[in-house]
Amino acid sequence: MEDLLKDLNPAQHAAVTLPPQHALILAGAGSGKTRVLTTRIAWLLSTRQVSPAGVLAVTFTNKAAREMGTRLSAMLPVNTRGMWIGTFHGLCHRMLRAHHREAQLSQTFQILDSQDQLAAIKRLIRTLNVDDEKFPPRNIQHFVNNAKEEGLRPGAVEAHDDYARRCVELYQAYDAQCQKEGVVDFAELMLRSYELLERDALLREHYQRRFEHVLVDEFQDTNRLQYRWLKALAGGGAAIFAVGDDDQSIYAFRGANVGNMAAFEREYSVTNLVKLEQNYRSHGNILGAANALIRNNLNRLGKNLWTDFGEGEPVRVHEASSDTLEAQWLVEEIQALSRDGLARDDIAVLYRSNAQSRVIEHALFSAGLPYRVYGGLRFFERAEVKNALAYLRLIENGADDGAFLRVVNFPARGIGARSVEAVQDAARAAGCSLSDAVSMLEGAAANRMSAFSALVAALRAETRAMSLAESVEHVIERSGLVAHYRSEREGQERVENLRELVNAAAAFVMPDGAAYDGKAIGEDATAPVTPAAPITPLAAFLAHAALEAGDHQAGEGAEAVQLMTVHSAKGLEFDAVFITGVEEGLFPHENAVAEEHGLEEERRLMYVAITRARKRLYLSFSQTRMLHGKTRYSLKSRFVDELPEQSMKWLTPRTAARPGTWHEGWGGAWEGFGAQRVAGGARARAAPSDASPAWSDAVHQASRGDRPVAQRFERGLAFQVGQSVAHARFGEGVIIDLEGSGNDARAQVNFGDAGVKWLALSVARLESVG
DNA sequence: TCGGTTCAGAGTATT
DNA sequence: TCTGAACCGA
Numbered sequence: 001m002e003d004l005l006k007d008l009n010p011a012q013h014a015a016v017t018l019p020p021q022h023a024l025i026l027a028g029a030g031s032g033k034t035r036v037l038t039t040r041i042a043w044l045l046s047t048r049q050v051s052p053a054g055v056l057a058v059t060f061t062n063k064a065a066r067e068m069g070t071r072l073s074a075m076l077p078v079n080t081r082g083m084w085i086g087t088f089h090g091l092c093h094r095m096l097r098a099h100h101r102e103a104q105l106s107q108t109f110q111i112l113d114s115q116d117q118l119a120a121i122k123r124l125i126r127t128l129n130v131d132d133e134k135f136p137p138r139n140i141q142h143f144v145n146n147a148k149e150e151g152l153r154p155g156a157v158e159a160h161d162d163y164a165r166r167c168v169e170l171y172q173a174y175d176a177q178c179q180k181e182g183v184v185d186f187a188e189l190m191l192r193s194y195e196l197l198e199r200d201a202l203l204r205e206h207y208q209r210r211f212e213h214v215l216v217d218e219f220q221d222t223n224r225l226q227y228r229w230l231k232a233l234a235g236g237g238a239a240i241f242a243v244g245d246d247d248q249s250i251y252a253f254r255g256a257n258v259g260n261m262a263a264f265e266r267e268y269s270v271t272n273l274v275k276l277e278q279n280y281r282s283h284g285n286i287l288g289a290a291n292a293l294i295r296n297n298l299n300r301l302g303k304n305l306w307t308d309f310g311e312g313e314p315v316r317v318h319e320a321s322s323d324t325l326e327a328q329w330l331v332e333e334i335q336a337l338s339r340d341g342l343a344r345d346d347i348a349v350l351y352r353s354n355a356q357s358r359v360i361e362h363a364l365f366s367a368g369l370p371y372r373v374y375g376g377l378r379f380f381e382r383a384e385v386k387n388a389l390a391y392l393r394l395i396e397n398g399a400d401d402g403a404f405l406r407v408v409n410f411p412a413r414g415i416g417a418r419s420v421e422a423v424q425d426a427a428r429a430a431g432c433s434l435s436d437a438v439s440m441l442e443g444a445a446a447n448r449m450s451a452f453s454a455l456v457a458a459l460r461a462e463t464r465a466m467s468l469a470e471s472v473e474h475v476i477e478r479s480g481l482v483a484h485y486r487s488e489r490e491g492q493e494r495v496e497n498l499r500e501l502v503n504a505a506a507a508f509v510m511p512d513g514a515a516y517d518g519k520a521i522g523e524d525a526t527a528p529v530t531p532a533a534p535i536t537p538l539a540a541f542l543a544h545a546a547l548e549a550g551d552h553q554a555g556e557g558a559e560a561v562q563l564m565t566v567h568s569a570k571g572l573e574f575d576a577v578f579i580t581g582v583e584e585g586l587f588p589h590e591n592a593v594a595e596e597h598g599l600e601e602e603r604r605l606m607y608v609a610i611t612r613a614r615k616r617l618y619l620s621f622s623q624t625r626m627l628h629g630k631t632r633y634s635l636k637s638r639f640v641d642e643l644p645e646q647s648m649k650w651l652t653p654r655t656a657a658r659p660g661t662w663h664e665g666w667g668g669a670w671e672g673f674g675a676q677r678v679a680g681g682a683r684a685r686a687a688p689s690d691a692s693p694a695w696s697d698a699v700h701q702a703s704r705g706d707r708p709v710a711q712r713f714e715r716g717l718a719f720q721v722g723q724s725v726a727h728a729r730f731g732e733g734v735i736i737d738l739e740g741s742g743n744d745a746r747a748q749v750n751f752g753d754a755g756v757k758w759l760a761l762s763v764a765r766l767e768s769v770g
Numbered sequence: 771t772c773g774g775t776t777c778a779g780a781g782t783a784t785t
Numbered sequence: 786t787c788t789g790a791a792c793c794g795a
Contacts, residue, residue, distance in 0.1 A: 061784060089785045113785080186785045221784090254783060353781055358787085375783090412771080547785060567782045589781060605782080628780060629786040 004042050004075060008035075015274040016040045018241070020049060020213065023272035024265055025243040028305045029290070029611035030281030030573065037217060037243055038068055042075040044213055054212040056084040056233070058091055060221055062548045064571075065090065068217070084211070088226055089186055090547055092193035094511070096184075097535055097543075099203060103196045106182040108397040108539060111546035115381065117141060117185045120402050124174055127424070134163075135170065143167045144174055148187035149223045149255045151194065181433070182399045190225050197232040208236025219244030219264070223255035227263070240268065246301050247294050250567060250605045252597070261301060279305040279611075281573050283312025285647040286617050290610040292644045297600045305611075314649035315610075317640065318620040323356075323581075326622040327363035330578055333618065334369060334561060337576055344370060346575040348562040350609050352587040356580065357563055359626070364561065374564035379550030384485060384494040385501055389545055391475045395460045396539050399433040408434075408452055411484035415452065419445035455479070468537040469506035476501065508541050566609040577613035579606075582621040583634035584752045585736075593755045606639045619643075624722075633722045633736045635752050719747055719761070724769040730754035732769060 005013055012032055015025050016039045027033035041057060044050045059065045065087055069080040084091055093111070096103050112120060121144070122137045147157050154172035159165040178184060184192065197204045214234045216222070219242040222230070234240050242264055249258040264270065279287055287305045294300070318333075320326035334347055349360055349371075357373055364371045379385060387410060393403040409415040422445060427437035438446075438453040459478060463471035476482050476498045485491035485498065562574065566587075581587055588602035595601075610617060621636045636655060719725070723735045725747075733751035745761040759766065 087785065093785095111785090114783095189785080251783075253781080355780070355787090416771085549785085565782065591781060601782095626786070 004039055004046065008039065009278050011274055011276050011278065012036050012039075015276065016043050018272045018274070020044075020239045021272055022240045022264075022268040022270050023242065023274065024219075024261065024270045025241070025274050025276060026301055026303055027243050027245050027276045028279060028303050029245065029248060029608070030279040031276035031305070032278075032280060033243055033245075033276065034064075034067060034071065034217075036276065037215060037241075038071040038075065040241060041068075041072055041213075041215065042078075045076060045078060050212050052078055052080075052083045054210060055215070056091070056211045056213070056238075057215040057217070058086065058088055058230075059217040060087060062087055062090070064217055087547070088229070089189050092189040092229075093543060093547060095193050095196065095207075096189065099196060099200075102200055102203060103192050104179075105184065105192070106397070106399075107535075109182045109184055110393055110397055110400060110539070111189065111543055112178070112183050112185045112402070113381070113546045113549065114141075114186070115386070116183075116402055116546075119406075120177065120183070121170075121174060123402070123405065124170065124177055127428070128170070128173060130166075130170065135166065140167060140170050140174070144171050145185075145187045146255070147171060148185075148191045149225050151191065151225045151228060153191075180399065181401050182397050183402065187225075190229060194225060194229045194232060197229070204232060205236060207233055208238065211238050213241065214238050215241040215243070217243055220246050220249040220258050220261055221251050221256040222260045224257055224260075227257070227260045240264070245303075247297070247303060247604055248570065248608050250570065250601060250608055252601055275303055277303055277305055279307045281614055282307060282611060283309050283615055285311050285314050286610060286613050286615075288647045289315050289617070289643045290607055292647075293603060293610065293639060293642050294607045296642050297603055299600075311647075313616055315617045315619065315643065315647050317648055317650050317652075317654075318618065319636065319650075319652040319655060320620060320622040321624065323359045323622050323625040324363070326580060326620050327359045330360060330580065330620065331363045331367045331369060333578070334364075335367070337616070342575055344559045344561045345372075347578075348564065348569060348572070348574040348576070348612060349578045349580060350564060350566050350569050350612070351580050352566060352589055352605075354565060355627070356586075360563060360580065364563075370558040370560040371563055372560040374562070374568045379497070379500070379504075380545040381549050382494075382497055384481065384497050385545075388472070388476050388479070388481055388498055388501055389542060391456070391459065391479050391481075392472065392538060393542055394435070394456050395463060395471075395475070396536070396542060398435040398456070401427075401434045404434045407479070408449075411480040413448060413452065413480075415445070415448050419449055423449060463538075468508060468541055469502055471538060472505040473502045505541060508537070508544065510537060510540055511544070566605050569612050570608050573612055573614055575614045576616040576618070577609070578618045578620065579609045580620050581625070582606075582619045582637040582640055583625070584637055585632070585634055585750050585756055586625070587637055587639070590750075590756045603639065603642075606637075630737065631721075633734045633750070635734055635750060638752055719766065719768075725749060726767045726769045727751065727759070728765060730757060733757075 005016060008016060009032075012035070015023070015036050018040075025033075025036060027036065037057070041055055044055065045052060057065075057068060059068065065085055069083075069085050072078065072085075073080050084094070086094070096105060096109075100107050100109060118137055118141050121140050122132075125132050125135060125137055125140070147154075154168050154175065157164075157168050157171065159168045175188075178188065197207065211233060214230060216230060221244070230240060242261070244261055246258050246261050249256060252258070265273065282290075284307055287307055288311075291304055318326070318329055320329055330349065334344075334349075337347060338344060351357060351360070354375060361371065361373065380389070387407055390403040390406040393400045394407070397403075405420070408420060419441075422441055423434050423437050426440040427434050430437060430440060435453060435456070438449050441449055455478075459475055462478075463474055466474060482495055482498055485494040488494070566579070579587075584590075585593075587606065588599055592598035592602045619640060621634070621640070623633065625632050625634060719735055719738065721735050721738055724732065725735060726732045727749070730749070730751040731754060733749040733754070735747050736750050736756070737748035738746070746758050747761055747764075747766065748756060748758050749766070750756045
């Protein structure tokens with residue numbers, strides 16, 4: 001046990017050995033968060049304060065859960081498989097499997113991933129004859145997921161207008177469809193599990209008695225439902241050990257509620273608050289930059305990172321005149337780092353949005369530098385894999401209409417849209433599943449459709465005695481999938497992926513079987529447990545495929561530069577980090593600037609980006625960037641100005657802090673960019689000052705329709721793209737686009753702080769600057 | 771039933 | 786500019 005605590009710093013030590021009470025650990029970036037979390041569990045176990053069954057540790061990603069398990073078993077000779085360590089969704093799934101009856105779920109229920117969910121909603125919208133222009137499936141999907149993440153069933157959603165009421169109806173219909181088909185989406189896993197705990201007192205008390213210690217990773221990322229779920233679970237006196245960093249809260253857009261941290265502190269009267277501020281990752285200048293930046297956020301719980309690594313190198317800043325040149329500089333710098341002996345995979349190139357990767361990839365590719373881009377389709381999301389899984393799902397659950405529709409005519413077997421509609425009509429009339437409706441069909445189409453049904457039935461029967469891997473193998477062959485892809489011109493990779501699915505099945509280990517047969521629910525004989533609800537290996541494998549979509553692409557072998565968004569870099573670290581496109585409108589993103597609290601979230605995002613670097617950090621921005629087919633003119637990000645001068649080194653002539661004459665020294669740079677001129681400047685001059693209410697009318701979003709770009713060239717006070725201007729209210733900015741002419745002339749101006757605006761030149765008073 | 775064309779939209783993402 | 790999805794013609 002002494003060994004466990006040996007190398008902990010005082011704060012870490014304090015956190016690990018806190019009494020069994022609620023605690024909030026503010027864990028700064030690189031402060032040894034995971035170590036504290038796992039050591040805490042190990043310490044509780046080894047001091048016999050709790051048995052493995054009494055611990056529940058929850059994370060957001062499978063990767064984090066796996067890491068926790070691995071590190072724990074490295075510390076203690078404990079079998080982590082019996083412990084409740086997993087993702088929120090994974091643990092909810094586990095609970096629902098054990099109590100599917102109490103949760104009113106069929107024993108064979110399956111999980112819809114986001115893709116499946118969207119398909120289900122599209123199908124619903126079509127069956128209900130709803131106008132998908134007015135109710136885009138994507139919006140309905142968001143609506144449903146948001147409601148569920150707020151813990152709201154259709155009846156509880158407030159709808160004040162017809163549109164919202166219609167959305168609620170669709171939500172209700174969607175839930176009914178899922179229930180009928182025996183499928184649950186991700187949010188439903190959480191909500192069902194929560195409702196189960198709320199509704200079933202015996203069950204709730206059982207779990208409350210069982211879990212004495214509940215540990216939560218990345219607490220700042222929890223949404224309202226997850227917070228309530230934890231509250232229900234720990235309501236019986238369990239100690240919640242919440243670890244998080246409000247400064248790294250970057251997932252508000254997917255429902256995360258940073259407020260949960262403060263709420264937790266308040267509601268649970270948390271007296272055990274430990275700040276982990278010693279950073280073991282970055283050199284001083286990098287941390288100095290991070291600290292200075294994040295200090296600009298209000299409403300922080302408050303933290304300041306420090307290191308005893310020394311100052312290290314300064315943060316380097318580079319200004320390019322175009323995105324292409326930025327990428328070119330990047331390549332040269334990376335080559336130089338490589339020459340200095342830095343491994344390529346210790347270098348990361350970060351960007352705010354995925355679209356930025358193209359230019360960078362192009363430059364890296366041309367230079368012959370190996371790189372790897374994070375993101376993209378994952379293994380279980382691939383079409384061919386999903387097709388195979390659809391057959392498997394039908395074997396497991398004949399009511400799964402989504403799976404039925406996906407493969408009823410794939411590979412093609414002459415079942416057209418008309419036949420499919422016929423089964424759907426029959427199923428609707430009889431209130432049964434599509435599979436069950438097949439036998440009700442008549443006519444020519446009935447034969448082919450029956451043949452498909454017979455195929456599924458045969459697969460079900462034939463695989464009954466087979467192992468999981470044998471079943472998968474059998475299904476991909478006998479369904480015709482392999483043959484189909486083999487005959488396809490570029491189907492080789494798809495066939496390989498199907499083979500890989502067989503391997504995945506062979507390697508699949510049943511997730512702690514005991515948990516599913518009810519026994520592990522506690523040695524407590526009185527436990528309110530569904531009597532033996534064994535899950536088949538196939539059902540477990542399908543759940544695994546949905547809950548863990550797999551790696552984001554296999555590592556490309558060769559040591560490669562890592563390209564990714566700032567979001568996906570969270571939790572990672574590299575010797576050298578390039579943060580590219582550090583420009584107003586891009587980072588902070590213009591959409592975010594318009595959102596409430598958006599700017600602070602962007603700043604946290606920048607904080608996350610900065611703290612990824614161990615030894616070297618580069619920031620780069622460009623004066624122009626090709627975006628949506630147009631050249632955009634940008635200002636450097638305000639975040640650059642928030643960094644401490646003494647920690648920085650400018651690789652290009654330093655531009656003044658905004659607002660100021662940032663374009664100094666680049667005076668003539670705009671020529672050659674084909675800057676358009678537009679008439680109207682004189683009018684702008686003549687317009688009344690914006691004391692009148694007209695100024696707000698002048699600021700509007702130009703709609704797609706008004707196209708014709710002014711081609712009229714006038715002498716005098718004309719504006720041009722790339723020009724620096726000042727506005728009484730919005731301050732200084734750069735014209736990034738011009739549209740219309742005469743009275744309709746508008747300029748789109750990037751004002752930095754004030755965001756990107758369209759201004760009618762006949763009304764807005766714009767002054768030329770510089 | 772496929773393949774080409776057209777059109778809108780383009781921010782971050784785990785389960 | 787580029788992509789994905791929807792649509793239409795053979």
